[in-house]
Amino acid sequence: xxxxxxxxxxxxxxxxxxxxxxxxxxxxxxxxxxxxxxxxxxxxxxxxxxxxxxxxxxxxxxxxxxxxxxxxxxxxxxxxxxxxxxxxxxxxxxxxxxxxxxxxxxxxxxxxxxxxxxxxxxxxxxxxxxxxxxxxxxxxxxxxxxxxxxxxxxxxxxxxxxxxxxxxxxxxxxxxxxxxxxxxxxxxxxxxxxxxxxxxxxxxxxxxxxxxxxxxxxxxxxxxxxxxxxxxxxxxxxxxxxxxxxxxxxxxxxxxxxxxxxxxxxxxxxxxxxxxxxxxxxxxxxxxxxxxxxx
Amino acid sequence: xxxxxxxxxxxxxxxxxxxxxxxxxxxxxxxxxxxxxxxxxxxxxxxxxxxxxxxxxxxxxxxxxxxxxxxxxxxxxxxxxxxxxxxxxxxxxxxxxxxxxxxxxxxxxxxxxxxxxxxxxxxxxxxxxxxxxxxxxxxxxxxxxxxxxxxxxxxxxxxxxxxxxxxxxxxxxxxxxxxxxxxxxxxxxxxxxxxxxxxxxxxxxxxxxxxxxxxxxxxxxxxxxxxxxxxxxxxxxxxxxxxxxxxxxxxxxxxxxxxxxxxxxxxxxxxxxxxxxxxxxxxxxxxxxxxxxxx
Amino acid sequence: xxxxxxxxxxxxxxxxxxxxxxxxxxxxxxxxxxxxxxxxxxxxxxxxxxxxxxxxxxxxxxxxxxxxxxxxxxxxxxxxxxxxxxxxxxxxxxxxxxxxxxxxxxxxxxxxxxxxxxxxxxxxxxxxxxxxxxxxxxxxxxxxxxxxxxxxxxxxxxxxxxxxxxxxxxxxxxxxxxxxxxxxxxxxxxxxxxxxxxxxxxxxxxxxxxxxxxxxxxxxxxxxxxxxxxxxxxxxxxxxxxxxxxxxxxxxxxxxxxxxxxxxxxxxxxxxxxxxxxxxxxxxxxxxxxxxxxx
Numbered sequence: 001x002x003x004x005x006x007x008x009x010x011x012x013x014x015x016x017x018x019x020x021x022x023x024x025x026x027x028x029x030x031x032x033x034x035x036x037x038x039x040x041x042x043x044x045x046x047x048x049x050x051x052x053x054x055x056x057x058x059x060x061x062x063x064x065x066x067x068x069x070x071x072x073x074x075x076x077x078x079x080x081x082x083x084x085x086x087x088x089x090x091x092x093x094x095x096x097x098x099x100x101x102x103x104x105x106x107x108x109x110x111x112x113x114x115x116x117x118x119x120x121x122x123x124x125x126x127x128x129x130x131x132x133x134x135x136x137x138x139x140x141x142x143x144x145x146x147x148x149x150x151x152x153x154x155x156x157x158x159x160x161x162x163x164x165x166x167x168x169x170x171x172x173x174x175x176x177x178x179x180x181x182x183x184x185x186x187x188x189x190x191x192x193x194x195x196x197x198x199x200x201x202x203x204x205x206x207x208x209x210x211x212x213x214x215x216x217x218x219x220x221x222x223x224x225x226x227x228x229x230x231x232x233x234x235x236x237x238x239x240x241x242x243x244x245x246x247x248x249x250x251x252x253x254x255x256x257x258x259x260x261x262x263x264x265x266x267x268x269x270x271x272x273x274x275x276x277x278x279x280x281x282x283x284x285x286x287x288x289x290x291x292x293x294x295x
Numbered sequence: 296x297x298x299x300x301x302x303x304x305x306x307x308x309x310x311x312x313x314x315x316x317x318x319x320x321x322x323x324x325x326x327x328x329x330x331x332x333x334x335x336x337x338x339x340x341x342x343x344x345x346x347x348x349x350x351x352x353x354x355x356x357x358x359x360x361x362x363x364x365x366x367x368x369x370x371x372x373x374x375x376x377x378x379x380x381x382x383x384x385x386x387x388x389x390x391x392x393x394x395x396x397x398x399x400x401x402x403x404x405x406x407x408x409x410x411x412x413x414x415x416x417x418x419x420x421x422x423x424x425x426x427x428x429x430x431x432x433x434x435x436x437x438x439x440x441x442x443x444x445x446x447x448x449x450x451x452x453x454x455x456x457x458x459x460x461x462x463x464x465x466x467x468x469x470x471x472x473x474x475x476x477x478x479x480x481x482x483x484x485x486x487x488x489x490x491x492x493x494x495x496x497x498x499x500x501x502x503x504x505x506x507x508x509x510x511x512x513x514x515x516x517x518x519x520x521x522x523x524x525x526x527x528x529x530x531x532x533x534x535x536x537x538x539x540x541x542x543x544x545x546x547x548x549x550x551x552x553x554x555x556x557x558x559x560x561x562x563x564x565x566x567x568x569x570x571x572x573x574x575x576x577x578x579x580x581x582x583x584x585x586x587x588x589x590x
Numbered sequence: 591x592x593x594x595x596x597x598x599x600x601x602x603x604x605x606x607x608x609x610x611x612x613x614x615x616x617x618x619x620x621x622x623x624x625x626x627x628x629x630x631x632x633x634x635x636x637x638x639x640x641x642x643x644x645x646x647x648x649x650x651x652x653x654x655x656x657x658x659x660x661x662x663x664x665x666x667x668x669x670x671x672x673x674x675x676x677x678x679x680x681x682x683x684x685x686x687x688x689x690x691x692x693x694x695x696x697x698x699x700x701x702x703x704x705x706x707x708x709x710x711x712x713x714x715x716x717x718x719x720x721x722x723x724x725x726x727x728x729x730x731x732x733x734x735x736x737x738x739x740x741x742x743x744x745x746x747x748x749x750x751x752x753x754x755x756x757x758x759x760x761x762x763x764x765x766x767x768x769x770x771x772x773x774x775x776x777x778x779x780x781x782x783x784x785x786x787x788x789x790x791x792x793x794x795x796x797x798x799x800x801x802x803x804x805x806x807x808x809x810x811x812x813x814x815x816x817x818x819x820x821x822x823x824x825x826x827x828x829x830x831x832x833x834x835x836x837x838x839x840x841x842x843x844x845x846x847x848x849x850x851x852x853x854x855x856x857x858x859x860x861x862x863x864x865x866x867x868x869x870x871x872x873x874x875x876x877x878x879x880x881x882x883x884x885x
Contacts, residue, residue: 150489168824170831184480185774187798194740194833196825208482234463234572235491238563241465243489268828277824445784479775503777529758529867530786533858536760538784 035063037087038070045080046228047128048221052087055289058097059141061108064115068122075126080236081228082126083221084149085133092134092158093142098167101269102278113265116141117258120174124148125251127240129231131224134210135217139198140164144175147182150243151227152210153220154201160209161198167281168274172261177250184208330358332382333365340375341523342423343516347382350584353392354436356403359410363417370421375531376523377421378516379444380428387429387453388437393462396564397573408560411436412553415469419443420546422535424526426519429505430512434493435459439470442477445538446522447505448515449496455504456493462576463569467556472545479503625653627677628660635670636818637718638811642677645879648687649731651698654705658712665716670826671818672716673811674739675723682724682748683732688757691859692868703855706731707848710764714738715841717830719821721814724800725807729788730754734765737772740833741817742800743810744791750799751788757871758864762851767840774798 035053040046049070051057074082086092100112123130123145132138132146134154143162146152154160162179164171171179171193180189188207191197204210214220231239244251268274330348335341344365346352369377381387395407418425418440427433427441429449438457441447449455457474459466466474466488475484483502486492499505509515526534539546563569625643630636639660641647664672676682690702713720713735722728722736724744733752736742744750752769754761761769761783770779778797781787794800804810821829834841858864 150485165825165828165832166822168828170828170835173835176832176836181481181485184482185798186771187774190740190771190833190836191801193836194829195821196829208480211486231490232461234568235460238460238463238465239489239491241559242460242471243485245465245468246471246485246488264831273824445780476776476780479777503775506781526785527756529863530755533755533758533760534784536854537755537766538780540760540763541766541780541783 035066036070040074040077040079044225044229045078046083046225047074047079047081048083048085050085050087051093054088056091056094057086057088057142058094058099059112059116059119060097060100061111061115063097064112064119068115068119071122071126071128074128079128080231080233081129081131083131083133083224083228084145085217085221086136088136089217091136091142092132092138092160093145094137095140095142095144098278099282102275102282106266106270109266109269110262113262116144117174117254117261120144120148120178121251121254124174124178124247125244127236127244129228129236129239131227133217133220133224134158134160134201135220140167144178147178147209151224152182153212153214153223154204154210155217155220156201156213156215158201159198160201160204161196162193163196163198165194165196168271168277169268170264172265173257174250174254174261177253179209181247181250182209330361331365335369335372335374339520339524340373341378341520342369342374342376343378343380345380345382346388349383351386351389352381352383352437353389353394354407354411354414355392355395356406356410358392359407359414363410363414366417366421366423369423374423375526375528376424376426378426378428378519378523379440380512380516381431383431384512386431386437387427387433387455388440389432390435390437390439393573394577397570397577401561401565404561404564405557408557411439412469412549412556415439415443415473416546416549419469419473419542420539422531422539424523424531424534426522428512428515428519429453429455429496430515435462439473442473442504446519447477448507448509448518449499449505450512450515451496451508451510453496454493455496455499456491457488458491458493460489460491463566463572464563465559467560468552469545469549469556472548474504476542476545477504625656626660630664630667630669634815634819635668636673636815637664637669637671638673638675640675640677641683644678646681646684647676647678647732648684648689649702649706649709650687650690651701651705653687654702654709658705658709661712661716661718664718669718670821670823671719671721673721673723673814673818674735675807675811676726678726679807681726681732682722682728682750683735684727685730685732685734688868689872692865692872696856696860699856699859700852703852706734707764707844707851710734710738710768711841711844714764714768714837715834717826717834719818719826719829721817723807723810723814724748724750724791725810730757734768737768737799741814742772743802743804743813744794744800745807745810746791746803746805748791749788750791750794751786752783753786753788755784755786758861758867759858760854762855763847764840764844764851767843769799771837771840772799 035051037050037052039048049067053063071082096112096116101109130149131151131153132149134146134152137158138146138160140163143160146160162171162175176189176193179193180186183189183192184207199207199209201210201213205213212223214223330346332345332347334343344362348358366377391407391411396404425444426446426448427444429441429447432453433441433455435458438455441455457466457470471484471488474488475481478484478487479502494502494504496505496508500508507518509518625641627640627642629638639657643653661672686702686706691699720739721741721743722739724736724742727748728736728750730753733750736750752761752765754765766779766783769783770776773779773782774797789797789799791800791803795803802813804813
């Protein structure tokens with residue numbers, strides 16, 4: 001199946017899609033603030049949101065708010081489906097921006113975790129049909145974005161997993177629930193979440209964490225578009241209601257636990273041993289990057 | 296395994312099984328009102344309830360009430376197991392009677408949905424061991440009857456699925472829960488329910504939606520009887536309690552959501568675009584049937 | 591992988607691990623009261639708790655309290671992991687001690703069921719990484735101990751299952767939940783629990799009830815130690831929190847239902863027909879044992 005013609009549309013403010021006449025202007029003025037690229041195919045109503053915060057699409061408060069806002073705008077527009085992918089051909093997303101979690105004050109940590117919660121809620125509950133096109137490693141928060149979508153197509157030879165416990169962090173309830181909703185069984189979810197299990201693309205397919213492994217980004221995109229197009233426009237409202245009702249218990253669970261999840265995150269990430277680990281980890285990352293730059 | 300001798304017993308009123316001496320009379324007097332046939336094997340205590348409302352075993356308020364009443368009567372009698380099947384060799388059940396949902400007043404729509412809820416509750420919670428012998432297509436409400444039984448044996452080359460969203464209807468909570476309880480994972484349930492996925496018999500086996508595919512109705516019946524017979528009479532009370540407790544959360548969920556489910560059904564089915572779709576669908580069905588009649 | 595040197599430590603009182611200087615003494619004084627053997631590897635922090643109540647590791651109030659107390663003591667010590675196994679090379683555990691349930695007064699029955707509930711709660715919620723090394727048949731309560739652990743390694747040619755309904759007993763909610771949490775799907779759980787399904791080791795692997803089948807106890811022990819060792823000490827707190835949160839809903843469910851579960855157990859086990867079955871069963875067991883003794 002050939003890709004249909006794409007109409008390129010970039011925007012950074014929440015008014016962009018609601019008012020197309022200003023969207024180009026907004027794009028020009030605020031390009032420097034953007035962490036994503038948005039393409040909307042006016043013919044199919046399918047939006048492709050490409051994470052673009054090099055080098056690892058690390059999620060900070062600003063980039064998560066931008067993703068969330070974009071989804072909310074797409075919901076208000078005529079869009080019917082959303083494909084989430086990465087501009088990098090190596091990393092889908094490395095998860096939360098740990099640099100912004102290191103030696104940070106409580107207000108900043110709160111901002112980053114609340115941005116994650118808000119983004120998650122919007123993505124998990126959106127009436128849009130959502131497909132994650134995982135064209136690179138998807139760790140922790142990156143894996144969460146994929147698991148919260150409705151369908152996952154991954155390229156080969158990458159890693160995916162919720163490895164939160166590796167950093168000394170417990171897995172929050174809504175993250176657990178999203179992962180459990182995606183994989184083939186509660187058993188797999190419990191085992192993986194307690195073990196910070198990281199899968200290869202092929203293993204992830206076996207565990208049900210991804211639905212397909214495609215041979216190229218182009219093929220993956222075709223599959224994603226075909227899936228979204230397979231639903232008749234006439235049925236989309238009923239489809240969205242069915243999705244929301246299926247996910248209702250998890251969403252209710254989230255509301256109930258969101259303050260508790262935040263408290264746990266704040267108290268854990270500020271522990272000396274967790275901060276020490278983050279410091280060491282960031283240093284090793286820096287060393288690796290400067291080595292790569294010299295090479 | 297050979298079928299044991301079946302004692303044929305037909306009845307239409309709730310007093311039939313409780314008072315066998317009147318059952319034959321009732322059968323003679325009210326044969327024209329019946330939508331099902333009931334056979335009870337007095338030796339094994341296994342009842343076979345055959346849906347018999349040609350051409351498609353469409354479920355209207357009256358037929359659903361009859362099925363429900365029959366199950367309740369069987370519970371009061373010495374019966375231990377129930378096999379649910381169809382008199383047609385082509386259709387198990389096409390689901391709700393859409394003719395009765397088209398241009399109907401609110402009271403009639405309410406009656407049909409409440410009859411579905413009541414039948415579902417009785418079937419899902421019955422202490423009887425229940426087996427669906429799916430000897431034809433099982434769509435929407437037909438699939439629900441199968442999914443709410445405890446075991447599903449299907450004949451080859453038929454279709455089964457909860458295709459509610461195709462008619463523009465959201466899937467009610469108790470229907471979701473029954474489907475999720477039957478298939479191999481939440482993941483499969485979410486994907487199928489949002490996609491109105493329809494399986495072939497063979498695909499349904501893979502997805503766990505049916506437990507066995509048999510080569511003939513006779514073989515399927517033998518398997519069903521063997522399964523029900525495999526439970527020692529001494530253990531049936533404990534078995535029924537275990538079944539009820541396993542299903543308790545879904546039943547509680549149903550009680551909590553039943554008014555909401557009804558409201559959603561009423562508001563959705565009365566929408567002009569849904570009624571327009573039903574009108575077209577019923578017309579196409581009529582055309583097809585008159586063509587078949589001429590051929 | 592070779593087993594590391596084991597430091598043998600036996601104790602029977604709750605003060606044993608907290609105060610190592612008294613542990614040897616306690617062992618000598620109370621050896622006759624013990625139903626288990628405990629080995630702790632000081633180097634790895636892995637404890638091996640061996641059920642040792644011949645011939646079948648039947649669980650009575652005293653032995654269950656002992657197991658529970660031991661786990662609680664290990665939690666307070668520097669231990670990180672627990673391997674649960676049997677001294678018998680034929681039976682892991684036959685479940686509740688039915689001799690103590692036969693013609694027993696209500697107080698004794700209450701004591702045995704509460705001891706089961708308390709042991710289950712401690713085992714299911716323990717921050718220790720738990721592995722069941724199932725080196726023999728694991729029936730009813732024996733299967734529950736395995737299912738409540740985090741990982742199950744079984745030796746070939748044994749039987750495992752929750753066959754409660756065979757004795758005329760319904761399956762309590764927390765037992766259902768533990769089983770459902772272990773096997774591959776709700777579907778499998780409902781089918782097995784209502785059918786008192788008993789698996790061979792190999793079938794249990796297929797159903798997800800056990801995670802591995804090992805060729806020998808030695809190999810199984812190596813696998814168990816390797817699994818527990820695979821978690822970095824730095825991550826154990828986060829791991830334990832993640833485990834507890836994953837199991838939180840089941841634990842909450844338990845609190846809510848524990849009085850009801852007890853009431854149901856008491857009323858059911860005291861029924862004349864259930865007592866009659868127990869009497870016959872115990873007599874047949876006695877006959878078999880005296881035959882074996884003569885042979």
